[in-house]
Amino acid sequence: MLYDLDGVIVDSKSTIVEALRDVAGVALGTLPPPEQVRCLAYLPPVQVLTELGVADAAEVFDAQFDTAYARHARRSRLVAGMTAAMWRVRMAGRRQAIVTMQRRHRLNRLPLGEVFDLVDTIVCFEDATPKPAPDPLWLALDRLHIRPDQACFIGDTASDMQAGRAAGVIVYGAAWGYQDAAALVAAGADGLLTEPADVVGLVLGDRSVTVGYDSSATGMTVRSGSSP
Template sequence: MLYDLDGVIVDSKTTVIEALREVAGIVLGTLPPPEQVRRLAYLPPVQALTELGVPDADQAFDAHFDIAFAAHAGKSRLVAGMTAAMWRIRMAGRRQAIVTLQRRHRLDLLPLGEVFDLVDTIVCFEDAPPKPAPDPLWLALDRLQIPREQACFIGDTASDIQAGKAAGVPVFGATWGYRDAATLAEAGADGLLGEPADAVRLVLAKPTVTVGYDSSATGATVCSGDSP
């Protein structure tokens, strides 16, 4: 089992939003509205800063983001029920890995705690060309010694879905993360998970999640557990 980190395992939205606002405020001289930043928080930080109108976003990111992220990291929380699900998967003898766009030096700033004990490896931004490239997923599978057809990936952005598809790994959308069910369905997710416990049902091959998406409707249908 492969997982994205931000949004799937740890709810870091407030941390990321405040860090982006702070960096943008330093460069632009005024803080952008929280709602404007919230709409962009799912993007890689440099891209989000660019969308906020920050000139030389790469330079601004390198100069200020780590300090801002550290200042607000305490606002992040583990997603309720996620470690319990990971424990059950671990106790079933399945290997687990995290594939994230986070830089490795930021991991200790997040409240991961026992998550470190539940995964066999963590692939970070520095380890391979980042998602949506398939390379970090392939690296995780190589480290786990698991073939693609025996794996699955849980993500919460279109970039995650694209990476899973490109890697040849079934990919499921976590609807509790950064993006909603409709966005994940439109990106091509093989299924949607409504809650962390659905990951257990998925891995243990019980009746599990399916997704239906009607373009004429308002969004995707999330079916969890034994729902039809």
């Protein structure tokens, strides 16, 4: 099992939003409205700053984001139920990895705790060409010694879905993360998970998992889960 970090394992959206507001505020001379940043937060941070009108966004990000991130990292929390699900997966004998666009030095600012003990490897931004490229997923699979057709990736953004499909793995959208179910399906998700407990069902085949989305009707169609 492969997991994205922000939004899937860690509820970090408030941290990211406030850090980006601070960085943009220094560059622009005024803080952008929180809702404006929140609506963009699923994008890579440099792209968010560009969308907010920050000139030389990459340079500004590199110079200021770490300080702002450290100031707000206490807002982050583990997604309720996620570590329990990961423990069940671990106890079932499955190898687990995190594939994230976070830089490695920021991981210790997050409340990961036992998550470090539950995964076999963590692939960070600097380890490979970042998502939506498939490279970080391939690197994780190589470290786990498993083939793409043996793996499943759980992400919460369109770039996660695109990376998973390009890597040749089954890709599921975590509907509790940064983007909603409709966006994840539109980006090519093979299915949706509506709560962390569905991760266990996906592996053990003992729960229902969402595999379709119909915004004109009830929103979701369901079938019995099965292990990829």
